[in-house]
Amino acid sequence: MDNSYDVTVIGAGPAGISAAIWCKRLGLNVIIVEKRKKIGGQLQKIRNDIIDYPGLISSNGDELIDSFEKHLQKLNIPIKLNEKVLTIDKENKVILSENHSWFSKYVITATGSGPRKLNIPGEEQLNEHTKYSSTSKNVDCFRGKTVAIIGGGDHAFEGALNIAGVSKRVFLIHRSNTFKARKKFVEQAISNPKITIMKNSQVTKINHENNAVKSINISNKENQTLEVDIVLIRIGVSPNGKVLPIESHDNKSSLVDVDKNLRTSVPWIFATGDIITPPALSSISTAVSQGMIAAKTISLEV
Ligand SMILES: Cc1cc2nc3c(=O)[nH]c(=O)nc-3n(C[C@H](O)[C@H](O)[C@H](O)COP(=O)(O)OP(=O)(O)OC[C@H]3O[C@@H](n4cnc5c(N)ncnc54)[C@H](O)[C@@H]3O)c2cc1C
Known part of the structure; x- marks a missing residue:
């Protein structure tokens, strides 16, 4: 050089x-x-x-x-x-x-x-779980798992639809009341019994145990803690x-x-x-x- x-x-x-x-x-x-x-x-x-x-x-x-x-x-x-x-x-x-x-x-x-990052505690540790980065290529990684997907656009909805068939359950968590995703994806997700859509819900913390995701804290009317195996952040x-x-x-x-x-x-x-x-x-x-x-x-x- x-x-x-x-x-x-x-x-x-x-x-x-x-x-x-x-x-x-x-x-x-x-x-x-x-x-x-x-x-x-x-x-x-x-x-x-x-x-x-x-x-x-x-x-x-x-x-x-x-x-x-x-x-x-x-x-x-x-x-x-x-x-x-x-x-x-x-x-x-x-x-x-x-x-x-x-x-x-x-x-x-x-x-x-x-x-884009959420900038919440526990997010940085997710970088080690890169095998989950593609829901189309690595669909087998999601088999039998409970997955939280955060976001309300095409990327979030497409991911949920890609893995719903193999995973145990998918939570699609979005901070607002409306979605940017195309109508077709939203309709398919709503009618899929494996996908639970949570609106007006903000994830505030990702909890880990033994180098694996354990749960997420959600700020909404109920202020829930949700047990999940995998978290995917799809917010643009x-x-x-x-x-x-x-x-x-x-x-x-x-x-x-x-x-x-x-x-x-x-x-x-x-x-x-x-x-x-x-x-x-x-x-x-x-x-x-x-x-x-x-x-x-x-x-x-x-
Ligand atoms: C899944 C996916 C599918 C897509 N499909 C299409 C498609 O079909 N058609 C289409 O036209 N577009 C598509 N795009 C969009 C397209 O890839 C991007 O718009 C394009 O790559 C942007 O180019 P860029 O050079 O601006 O940035 P990038 O492709 O992001 O490249 C930036 C580079 O800068 C490097 N860099 C960053 N910081 C530093 C630093 N500090 N020092 C040195 N290097 C650094 C990065 O490592 C990277 O290599 C797709 C994107 C994605 C993610």
Whole structure:
């Protein structure tokens, strides 16, 4: 790794990969840094067909990642994996990661989004139970179990419907009285005898015993404690904007504020992809196009 670059791209999801390809094509000295051991970002979670990205119909995210990886190799774009950026020193244009620090004239942040958290006691320990992360792929893990699914959108309802057949019982717990999930999912869940829907109910604590979930505390009219084996949190996504040394986030959505060229309030730092895009509009195509806009804007200034 060198100690100076024209552009540092943080994150190797679709937005970062596209930004780096365009930087390279435009003659900029670029590096991508990615905190994980593999590129692709959220593509790693896509198990179904991807049919909406022009020219590259893929049977899952891994297949599209292979194509992106070959593209990066063909253009000889340097990429540093297992390199988590911690912060950016705004005064000196220095990027600080867990292992290195280096100067960069420009930064394109493409750190994406991840599952939104409840921020309640006992939630962090759930990270160890990653085998429960997919209700479609790992359905057998739910056999005979009592499962609490927290959320009121498609992801929560689809999860409940996926596992209702094998699990002992599913509690779908939602803090409000109405659901964002599509009507079809809600109707199917209501008519499924294995699924109990609890509205106006807020989970306040997840209790563990012997490294396993034991129960959850629920704040509602009854203030219940419910014995469950598995808890799935499905309350949407939230942008990963922590590395940015800026205050300009939308307060409600936490999306990073940018101008039409995707420049943040710091003139040499750009933001692209899910970090700036409302969840309803986020996609591979959106992220890829934003990577191009940031790279081209920078190339006109360097
Ligand atoms: C289950 C699922 C199915 C989907 N299906 C589709 C679909 O069919 N079609 C479609 O168009 N879209 C789909 N999407 C959405 C699409 O995957 C995202 O919109 C897209 O991946 C966003 O790209 P991104 O580059 O902005 O972020 P991400 O893909 O989230 O990538 C961000 C990258 O930044 C890295 N990173 C984060 N913080 C740091 C740090 N501090 N230092 C270094 N690296 C960091 C992350 O590890 C990650 O690799 C799906 C998403 C999911 C979860």
